[in-house]
Amino acid sequence: MPEYNGMVQPVRANEKDLAKIHINPVPDDKKPEVALKHLDDIRKKFRSFVMAMESCVKCGQCAENCHTYLGTKDPNNIPTNRAELIRKIYKRYFTLEGRWFGKLVGAEDINLDIIEQWYSYFYQCSQCRRCAYVCPFGIDTCEVTFIGRQILHWLGIVPKLHAGVGAAMENVGNHTNLPKPAVIDTLEFLAEDAADEFGVEFSFPVDKPDSDILYIPSSADYLLNPYTLIGAGLFFTYIGANWTIPSAVTEAGNFGLLFDQYFTQRHNVTRLLNAAHELGVKKIVWGECGHGWRAAKMYVPTLADRPVNIPITHIHDEIAELIKTNQLKLNPSKNSDPVTLHDPCNYVRACGLCDNMRVIMNAVVTDFREMTPNRQKNFCCGGGSAILFDDPEMYQRRILLSAKKAEQVRATGAKILCAPCSICKAQLYPMVEEHELGVEVKGLVDLVGRALVWK
Structure with missing residues (x-):
């Protein structure tokens, strides 16, 4: 298990892993300089980031509301202290008091030790945004850790897990590297199981042209959560839906949101819209994936390479509406x-x-x-x-x-x-x-x- 000066860190991607997600790692002696350049670009682009850097008064409200801190008791996992790992660099280079008074006002020079702290603690933040919910100023530390992870990605510091998932999504359209034949075989097996257990015969249509509904499940549902996928199949069959699953996107999650919003997330959006266009669907229905639904609902319109004229809804909303109208x-x-x-x-x-x-x-x-x-x-x-x-x-x-x-x-x-x-x-x-x-x-x-x- 890797550690850095006593800090626990996830196993990181090697150069071969990084090449699969189109990243050339920055040499160690250049990392501080390159990180600072990216930080400068980001603070000029996002006013919300500047607000997070300049508005915190250290009231401590976020501490008792952060499950990470409550579980680990590590002071650096208090949301304001986690954000401070970037804030002290921001102060040093982008504020007058930081340039003049340095450590007296909590400002520090950027160095490799600081970057390693980012890697340790930004990947202990689950980006749940509970701290933002309780913050009296509305500071969203999740956005700070998003930015920190993005800079780490540009430097070539990415968990092996995230890099592997990003590469798999680009390769086959899902996180588990299941190719189309394996997807179809699994769906046929699940349909047989459903018939045996529920007495209902149906099939999971894949790449069915001119379908009304494009359903995007989580790839974990093929392997770990089969009853979620079976439940979706039963629901669509029950309502007589003209639906299909696209073999090009058998994944509701978009890990780009979690480590690389500039290429990986955008590429996944393009892949989704290409599939919807090719199959001629009228609606996209999202499966059970939290960050995937956030990425779809909040980011698809802004990251799309074309106008998004197809409604995107969640399967929970579809089911709830039919319950409210007494159709189930x-x-x-x-x-x-x-x-x-x-x-x-x-x-x-x-x-x-x-x-x-x-x-x-x-x-x-x-x-x-x-x-x-x-x-x-x-x-x-x-x-x-x-x-x-x-x-x-x-x-x-x-x-x-x-x-x-x-x-x-x-x-x-x-x-x-x-x-x-x-x-x-x-x-x-x-x-x-x-x-x-x-x-x-x-x-x-x-x-x-x-x-x-x-x-």
Whole structure:
């Protein structure tokens, strides 16, 4: 497990890994200079970044609201202190007091040690934005860590996990490197399983021309969360939808949002729009992925290389609307165990997807138990922004980051933990085991598929 001066760090991509995402690493002796140039460009472009650099009064409100700090007790994981790792460089080079008085006003020269601190702590921030929600000035530390990760990417400092996912997405259109034949085989297998378990025969259409709906699932649903994909298939079959899954984009997530918004994220948007155009669809429906939905809803129109004339909606919104208009017949007794709902951060704080999840929950389960706090005030699962590192020390750090969420789940007494996001699921599976919670993790669409009443 790599460390730098005692700081735990994710395993980083090597030169071969970086080449696959079109990055030539900057030599160490040039890194401070190049980082400073990028920082200068960014502060001239984004006023929100300047506000974050100049407005914080260190009130400490963010500390008690950050699951990362509460789990690790590392002072550098207090959101304002994490932002300070960039702020002290900003002060030194871009403010008068920093240039004149240096360390007296908390300003420092940039160097390799500082850059290594960025790598350590910006990849412990799950970018959940809870600190922004409680900040009296509205400072969004998530945006600061986004910028820090972007600069690290330009320098050639990227976790091996993120680089590998970015390369896989460019290669085959999903994070798991599943080629089209494997996608089709998996979908056929899942359809057979669904027929055996639910008594409903259907198929997952792939690349079906002139479909009305383009459904974008998470690639994790092919391997780790099959009932989420089966639930979606059951839902679309139940409503008689003319739908398809595009083989070019079998992935709801967009890791570009998490480490490279300038090429990787934009490339994934272009790939999506090309698929929609080629198949002639009328609507794009997003699957269960928190950051993927944020990237789609908030960024597709601004990163697109053409006008976006196709509506993009989330499957939860589609299901909720049919429930509200009494177009779905559901039997909640098919989900009779007590269920609690984890609010994915990118749904609730970034996209306002709160009420419709509860419309669905109240229609498909008999015993829904809210966590405290919930909705926009929820705590992150601890794996947000793909802090899903498996190397031993970072894995233990992940478990520490999940401590607050485990406390919330345990307090509900639920038997099922509904996690309607693929990254949340990937984090919560080990959290449940390590914290000995004794609950089963399921997606929201899983519960819908099980509750449908067929004529």
